[in-house]
Amino acid sequence: MVVAKNAMEIFSILDKSNCKKCGEKTCLAFAGAVYMGNRRIEDCPNLSSADIAKFTTPSANENSPEAQQEAYIAELIDDVIKLDFPPVAERIGARMHGSVLTVNILGKNIGIRTDGTFATDLHVIPWVIIPLLDYVLHCQGVPVSGDWISFREIIGGKEKYALFKKRGEDVLKQLADKYTDFFDDIVHMFNGKRVEKRFESDVSVVLYPFPLVPIMICYWKPDEGLGSSLNLFFDKSVDVNLGVDSTYFLGTGLANMFHKLAEQHGF
Ligand code: SF4
Known part of the structure; x- marks a missing residue:
């Protein structure tokens, strides 16, 4: 067993059905809770024992700044994937590539898929991801004024x-x-x-x-x-x-x- 590096690593092995059998609203919320040490990976009944054996979450992870950041990112992603992407893309100056919401960041593209994973060659790091998700959720689409x-x-x-x-x-x-x-x-x-x-x-x-x-x-x-x-x-x-x-x-x-x-x- 290894310690998950982040909530997305746990999310990657879930079936993403959001079936709620674990008691969480979504697989992402569950992944965040496991990473924080608040839930156990075996609480998802849809995982095979081989998948369960992949991760352990030691108590050292609990409430560390990194764990809190990861859980916060998981919460934001949870909200983002509930959005209807095409009108959001229009509002925030992004583009749709198929079903992927693609935002240009400093000349490079970061895509958000409907399952909450990212399509990009860039390192997905918190200082970009947290503002990006905030931007997708809350940008009001006011044109740049030049002031x-x-x-x-x-x-x-x-x-x-x-x-x-x-x-x-x-x-x-x-x-x-x-x-x-x-x-x-x-x-x-x-x-x-x-x-x-x-x-x-x-x-x-x-x-x-x-x-x-x-x-x-x-x-x-x-x-x-x-x-x-x-x-x-x-x-x-x-x-x-x-x-x-x-x-x-x-x-x-x-x-x-x-x-x-x-x-x-x-x-
Ligand atoms: S039980 Fe498993 S598959 Fe269902 S929502 Fe929870 S984590 Fe996702």
């Missing part, structure tokens, strides 16, 4: 800004200070655009983590004894198209991903 606001101006952003600056903007600023090709590389690798310089910055670059959620990075080089500075800006539709919590996840997740790329390959 940019800071994180602090997002509803609920003021309270979270200190941490957002530390884990997002400051990390990006250090990368921009250190690597001269940083902006050219992220534009090239993640389908970004250099745009007209805004707010008297030296560099302005726009990335599209989701079709209706552009992020603009503005960087000011060091000048006459003043240090450099970097801020992220969001379209003012972000309040209704994503909301502050997922925007926080997205901004800090991007910074973290760029930091890891720099450590591994440089820019």
Whole structure:
């Protein structure tokens, strides 16, 4: 027996019939509960003993941040698969490929199948998946306005800004200070655009983590004894198209991903 790495690994061996014989509403909810240590894998009567023998969930998993995150993702997926995908695709600027809801993220496609699994070559990592599922569930489809606001101006952003600056903007600023090709590389690798310089910055670059959620990075080089500075800006539709919590996840997740790329390959 091995410990499941995440709830989706448990979900993959279930028959996805949502028959409710285990007492949960769906197979996904059951997988999340097993991963959290709240249910036992053998509570699904549709599994063979060979399948049951594949996983064990030790108590060490219980209530760990990772387990809670996995359970939260399972809950979100559970809600997403109840949606009628074609009108959702139209609302959020995504596309349908057959029955798969496909969202372009930074120039790459992530598909969500009707059984809640993902069709993608990308690593399915929480900082992308949680905002993505939130976007699919809650984006109101308001067109991008072209008016940019800071994180602090997002509803609920003021309270979270200190941490957002530390884990997002400051990390990006250090990368921009250190690597001269940083902006050219992220534009090239993640389908970004250099745009007209805004707010008297030296560099302005726009990335599209989701079709209706552009992020603009503005960087000011060091000048006459003043240090450099970097801020992220969001379209003012972000309040209704994503909301502050997922925007926080997205901004800090991007910074973290760029930091890891720099450590591994440089820019
Ligand atoms: S009993 Fe098994 S197949 Fe039925 S809903 Fe529960 S986990 Fe899914």
